[in-house]
Amino acid sequence: MATARLVPLGAQFFLEDLAGLLLVGSAGSVAAGWVAARRSDVQTRAVRSGLGLPVERRLWSPWVLTGLWSAAGIPFTVAEVLVVGRYFETHSVPAADGTWAEAPVIGWLSVLSMAAFVVIGMLHGLLQHRRRAREQRRVRNADQQYLATHPVN
DSSP states (O other): OTGGGTSOHHHHHHHHHHHHHHHHHHHHHHHHHHHHHHHHHHHHHHHHHHTTOOOOOOOOOHHHHHHHHHHHHHHHHHHHHHHHHHHHHHHSOOOTTSOOTTHHHHHHHHHHHHHHHHHHHHHHHHHHHHHHHHHHHHHHHHHHHHHHHSOOO
């Protein structure tokens, strides 16, 4: 590396250790942020429950569902290619140059099956987005009704 020649040898180890400490510190900061957000969420839920207000259900992000469906499509597509490839291998004869005439079919089949998983994931994500919006509206309406009947002095 060009910058490694600009610093003395003893400083290189120091800089590498410093970079490692900064990475560990930033990872710890992210973890602490998650813990603090979780604790705040638990406290908010307890207060809302104590007041008799509805508590918003924890629903997964639509992007998580889309990602899970897409990830589930990968092993399915691999297994599908293996099974269909084995079927074509046993039930057809390769051309003189050793290629299989069914190779484009396997390619299109794998693309279509992966696309189906992505589309299903997007539809499920859209449905989840609508659920989350409906749940937030329900809680917001209950908050407004509570504030209308219990004015703040």
